[in-house]
Amino acid sequence: MQVKIVIGTVAFMLTMMILGFAVLREPARLSQYTDAAKGRSIEAGAHIFENNCATCHGVDGDATECYNSAGEQVGCQGLPLNNYDLLCGDPTYRMGTLNWAGTKEDFVKTTISAGRFGTVMPVWSEEFGGPMRPDQVQNVTDFVLNWESEDLCANEPVRYAWPEAAADYLASADGSAGDATNGAELYVTYGCSGCHGDTALEGSNAVGPWLGDIADVGNTRVDGLDAAGYVYQSILDPNAFIVPDCPTGPCASPSAMPGTFAARIGSNPTDMADLLAFLLGN
Amino acid sequence: MATIFEQIQEMGIKQTVITKLDETVERLTVGMNINDIRSALRGDEPRRPNPRLRPHADSFWFHIRPSFYHTEVTHIYPTFRLGWLSTFMFVWETITGIILMVFYTPSPLVAYSNMWNILGNVPLGQLMRNMHRLGAEVMVLVVALHMLRTYITGSYKKPRQFTWATGVILLLFTALLSFSGYLLPWDQLSYWALTVFLSGAEAAPTPPGIDPDVFNGNVLLIAQGGPALGAGGLLRWYLLHVLLLPLLTGIFFFVHYYKVVLYGISLPPGREEIGEDTAKRVPRNERTYFTPDIATNELMWSALTTLFLVAGSLWLWDAPLETHADPVVTPLHVVAPWYLSWSQGWLKLADKTLVIGFIPLLLVAFIVMPYFEVGKSRRYADRRIALTVAALFFTFMLVSNWMGSPEFRVNSSPDREVSIELLPEEGTSAMLGVPYDLMPEGTYLPGQPISGNPHLTYALEEFQAAMYRHSCTLTGNSTWYECVFDESTPIETRKYSNHFSDDVMPDPTAQLVVEEIQPGLKKLTLKYKAVSPANPEEFLIDAEWVKYRHADSNYETECRFANKSC
Numbered sequence: 001m002q003v004k005i006v007i008g009t010v011a012f013m014l015t016m017m018i019l020g021f022a023v024l025r026e027p028a029r030l031s032q033y034t035d036a037a038k039g040r041s042i043e044a045g046a047h048i049f050e051n052n053c054a055t056c057h058g059v060d061g062d063a064t065e066c067y068n069s070a071g072e073q074v075g076c077q078g079l080p081l082n083n084y085d086l087l088c089g090d091p092t093y094r095m096g097t098l099n100w101a102g103t104k105e106d107f108v109k110t111t112i113s114a115g116r117f118g119t120v121m122p123v124w125s126e127e128f129g130g131p132m133r134p135d136q137v138q139n140v141t142d143f144v145l146n147w148e149s150e151d152l153c154a155n156e157p158v159r160y161a162w163p164e165a166a167a168d169y170l171a172s173a174d175g176s177a178g179d180a181t182n183g184a185e186l187y188v189t190y191g192c193s194g195c196h197g198d199t200a201l202e203g204s205n206a207v208g209p210w211l212g213d214i215a216d217v218g219n220t221r222v223d224g225l226d227a228a229g230y231v232y233q234s235i236l237d238p239n240a241f242i243v244p245d246c247p248t249g250p251c252a253s254p255s256a257m258p259g260t261f262a263a264r265i266g267s268n269p270t271d272m273a274d275l276l277a278f279l280l281g282n
Numbered sequence: 283m284a285t286i287f288e289q290i291q292e293m294g295i296k297q298t299v300i301t302k303l304d305e306t307v308e309r310l311t312v313g314m315n316i317n318d319i320r321s322a323l324r325g326d327e328p329r330r331p332n333p334r335l336r337p338h339a340d341s342f343w344f345h346i347r348p349s350f351y352h353t354e355v356t357h358i359y360p361t362f363r364l365g366w367l368s369t370f371m372f373v374w375e376t377i378t379g380i381i382l383m384v385f386y387t388p389s390p391l392v393a394y395s396n397m398w399n400i401l402g403n404v405p406l407g408q409l410m411r412n413m414h415r416l417g418a419e420v421m422v423l424v425v426a427l428h429m430l431r432t433y434i435t436g437s438y439k440k441p442r443q444f445t446w447a448t449g450v451i452l453l454l455f456t457a458l459l460s461f462s463g464y465l466l467p468w469d470q471l472s473y474w475a476l477t478v479f480l481s482g483a484e485a486a487p488t489p490p491g492i493d494p495d496v497f498n499g500n501v502l503l504i505a506q507g508g509p510a511l512g513a514g515g516l517l518r519w520y521l522l523h524v525l526l527l528p529l530l531t532g533i534f535f536f537v538h539y540y541k542v543v544l545y546g547i548s549l550p551p552g553r554e555e556i557g558e559d560t561a562k563r564v565p566r567n568e569r570t571y572f573t574p575d576i577a578t579n580e581l582m583w584s585a586l587t588t589l590f591l592v593a594g595s596l597w598l599w600d601a602p603l604e605t606h607a608d609p610v611v612t613p614l615h616v617v618a619p620w621y622l623s624w625s626q627g628w629l630k631l632a633d634k635t636l637v638i639g640f641i642p643l644l645l646v647a648f649i650v651m652p653y654f655e656v657g658k659s660r661r662y663a664d665r666r667i668a669l670t671v672a673a674l675f676f677t678f679m680l681v682s683n684w685m686g687s688p689e690f691r692v693n694s695s696p697d698r699e700v701s702i703e704l705l706p707e708e709g710t711s712a713m714l715g716v717p718y719d720l721m722p723e724g725t726y727l728p729g730q731p732i733s734g735n736p737h738l739t740y741a742l743e744e745f746q747a748a749m750y751r752h753s754c755t756l757t758g759n760s761t762w763y764e765c766v767f768d769e770s771t772p773i774e775t776r777k778y779s780n781h782f783s784d785d786v787m788p789d790p791t792a793q794l795v796v797e798e799i800q801p802g803l804k805k806l807t808l809k810y811k812a813v814s815p816a817n818p819e820e821f822l823i824d825a826e827w828v829k830y831r832h833a834d835s836n837y838e839t840e841c842r843f844a845n846k847s848c
């Protein structure tokens with residue numbers, strides 16, 4: 001019996017020592033698992049993004065390279081998410097433009113959950129009739145926020161103030177020398193051709209109207225705007241006027257054309273003049 | 283009776299305190315004062331009247347324990363302490379379970395994040411979870427072994443038939459407790475294991491005269507709490523797990539144990555005359571008293587078992603936690619808990635309805651077995667048939683379990699088989715376990731040695747080994763096995779097999795591509811190509827498998843536990 005008491009006591013003391021050891025390493029372990037939970041959420045979010053969001057926001061999240069479900073390259077309809085305006089600073093630039101008072105995470109999460117009314121950004125959360133569970137919304141939110149990095153946030157982008165009227169722009173230093181050859185290239189690299197097709201080939205357009213005759217048609221769309229003014233406005237604010245006919249029926253409102261070109265072309269403002277020269281010179 | 287003040291006046295403060303303490307201890311133990319306890323622990327003879335027997339008569343906790351045992355049953359043989367261990371595990375599960383309950387809400391919205399909260403935010407939460415989960419597995423094992431031993435020693439025979447019957451019920455409850463707990467983390471593992479098992483309800487045999495669709499459909503509906511497992515189902519299984527099943531198990535345990543005490547633990551079969559039951563007639567010189575011998579023995583085993591469970595939970599064994607339950611994504615291989623693998627094995631042998639009808643029958647057969655198996659002798663030599671049947675049944679269960687285990691599963695396409703071995707959808711692996719920084723961006727080939735990087739080299743070796751098992755050659759390439767195929771099937775639809783599997787890739791090429799797509803997030807892509815033997819312009823296999831890997835995801839830590847395959 002004495003032996004048993006000794007064995008029992010030793011086992012008990014060992015257990016206590018092990019527990020003591022466990023307690024000592026606990027703070028480090030806890031933070032390790034908190035990070036792991038976040039890491040795994042980001043991984044799950046990456047899968048969700050790849051399957052649901054990349055068609056509009058681009059495979060790298062910068063809205064430059066988008067594919068439809070058949071694997072063909074299409075124009076990106078979404079805003080860039082791997083992007084200074086969405087992720088850098090607090091409040092971020094985007095939060096400011098939309099008067100968002102909550103946190104950055106809530107901004108992204110709410111946008112994903114509820115979609116954005118008046119744009120093609122869909123509703124995603126089950127709560128609002130979308131397809132995703134709350135945990136999936138959280139996963140993809142974590143993934144989007146994970147694009148924030150020192151590199152991305154090192155330089156604030158130059159924001160170009162587009163003049164109200166096309167004429168003012170065309171008269172400025174940036175707008176005066178349009179190069180149609182370069183415009184033809186930009187028409188492809190900005191992804192216009194993905195939706196509007198080849199300007200030399202009527203009927204090659206998949207999503208938006210064919211632009212081969214926009215130099216004429218543009219004069220008739222909106223009262224008081226000539227073709228240059230109309231194309232200028234169509235690029236900067238697609239929702240200002242919705243074209244009646246698209247290849248697959250009446251054009252949808254809100255416009256399927258992304259509202260991001262104002263910002264994207266703004267980092268290289270002479271591109272606008274080149275595009276105009278290309279489209280109108282045709 | 284003197285007041286406390288008069289006592290202090292008479293004896294002084296110190297003596298009064300000692301006397302009062304002694305009195306308190308005597309009341310708490312219902313009969314033993316401090317000196318009695320010390321003498322019991324020293325192993326002295328008790329004074330008369332024996333104060334060590336009083337608690338068994340007068341106290342609540344001791345009255346359910348016998349005051350002495352037959353010395354013959356206090357050794358490791360014949361009980362192997364398995365009944366006691368089952369009881370210990372039940373208490374252990376109750377305590378750790380109550381602690382976990384504090385941090386758990388049974389709702390699909392939060393259950394899974396509760397688990398991560400327990401792991402990452404509750405001090406010692408992971409230890410508690412591991413102990414509860416390890417305890418559950420140990421308990422199933424111990425209870426099953428306890429059953430095996432009572433069978434082998436013939437302890438189910440008259441008058442202990444009813445003890446055995448309640449025992450079978452306890453086995454059922456133990457399995458159900460374990461299984462109902464399985465669902466609670468609400469991850470893919472738990473969700474699909476339960477979904478697959480509950481779908482059995484659909485195939486269950488229907489009582490005659492009732493429309494099977496109505497009957498089985500409703501049984502399934504009740505078990506799932508809806509058309510699919512969801513909030514209702516989780517709440518249901520949670521309540522079963524924390525309320526109904528423990529309560530029933532507790533009740534049946536007391537009936538079980540009452541019978542054990544009533545008839546005494548059966549002596550080793552060779553120790554009594556055939557047909558006699560002398561467990562309750564214990565000569566004075568063969569008595570081992572509860573206090574102090576049995577009590578110290580049990581305390582020692584409690585300490586040892588606790589030590590094992592704590593150390594095991596800390597270093598050897600880690601409770602799994604997969605990704606969030608997803609009703610629309612069925613994992614490639616749904617794995618049953620090991621103690622139910624046999625049923626999956628049976629499904630490969632017989633029709634589903636048959637199997638599901640057979641299980642309750644088997645249970646009933648177990649319960650009534652002692653009332654039919656009435657051979658008088660408990661001696662091993664007289665029970666050759668009974669012991670052979672037991673051995674056969676045991677072997678059958680082991681084989682069924684092996685057949686139902688993941689090694690014996692239905693295969694999907696060969697490239698997926700390789701993929702889920704290397705970059706499984708869930709859990710960790712040799713390739714996921716490569717530390718983040720040791721997996722630089724680039725393209726790697728199976729078996730490619732990476733100098734100065736043993737982790738990645740090892741992962742790529744595993745890649746090669748997996749490719750080897752799922753490939754064959756038509757062109758005499760010495761890397762692979764020669765392809766085996768059926769000449770009579772047209773070349774377009776031919777399946778190729780090798781030594782390991784009957785669906786493999788002919789002369790494939792494969793690579794691993796690592797890209798960093800975000801700070802701290804890498805995309806690992808496995809790519810496979812195999813040219814179609816029918817048409818060299820086309821690919822028979824042109825597949826990709828993507829897995830993301832975050833720097834903090836901790837797969838390498840998981841690899842340290844013995845129960846994780848890396």
Ligand code: HEM
Pocket residue numbers: 361363364365366368369372425426428429432437438442445446447448449450451452453456535538539542546547548549
């Ligand atoms: C939660 C599960 C169970 C608990 C807590 C439990 C507990 C116990 C305890 C404490 C004993 C005392 C003797 C010993 O340690 O062997 C005992 C005896 C016994 N148990 Fe169990 N038991 C459980 C399950 C079972 C099962 C599954 C069976 C068989 C189907 C069974 C059949 C018996 C029999 C026949 C005895 C009498 C043994 C004898 O007198 O030698 N029990 N049980």
